[in-house]
Amino acid sequence: MVEDVAEPFESLARQAHAARLGMWIFLGTEVLLFGGLFALYAAYRIEHPGGFAVGVESNTVAWGSVNTGVLLVSSYAVALAVHELRRGKARASAWLIGATLLLGCLFLAVKTGEYREHFREGIYPGGVGDFYRDHADPGTRMFFTLYFCMTGLHALHVLVGGGVLGFLLVKVRSGRIGPHAPHPLAIGAIYWHLVDVIWIFLWPLFYLIPGSRP
């Protein structure tokens, strides 16, 4: 087990703690990155409630809701993968990481289908497209520009998270990450959970709250 401890650390426990601290600080910066966009959303929505209501009602609730379920279950799967690895069940852990990856792919597939539907309806980011001819409120253009920015940035995070999990899957299968030092998987998992948490807020803002029209 000694070979798992990297140079400056006295023990594996300290190394794991340092790694977790680093990941949580990184997650904090991610929260602030998305926080700026959420603040922008709040400000525009207060100025243009009617246009945002049209936007929310133009989105397909079913697609967003399916993706919410997919991400929640994927978060559970990766949390269970960490749990199994800690208990020495590397094989079960690898299967669960694989399941998480598949659910991540499903999420991206649904999101891609949704974007295609928007493009067919003439909804593009930046207020470009035929859709806005019948929906002239500037708030609707702002809504969809923010929608593409925020869900696009989120999808990019799903993609990166998937890459990280794929890397960890290989390591777990080869035994490089095992029950003796499961913290790399735990760290990858909390990144995936953060991506889930961000979607937990995107879902109501873009699909569920039409609000009151003025």
Add this chain to the structure above:
Amino acid sequence: VSASTAARETSARGLLLTLVALLLLAGLSLALRFAHLGGWGYAVGLGIAVVKAALVGVFFMEILVEKAAVRLAFATCVVLLALLLALVLADVVTRAGPPLEDPPGTEPRVRG
């Protein structure tokens, strides 16, 4: 991993219960989408989202098991986010409505 840390990590049963709670809350959120809550929709929808995020943070991410340094680092970012949102909202909410027809200082002076 010390024994006390292992005891505070979420059990398999706890993870499953968390997932069930998350899915039930998501279902509730979805049902209320069609309840025509008007302005209350913001409070209800975002309130449920905050509860779900807390469940993920506590039981999946195990933030409370982390050492104080880790919790402090992340809490700082949450406080900064709250500050950002509060100040932006304070500005936008308290803005006057449409621009004044006559800018201040140009009102005709009426005397007598």
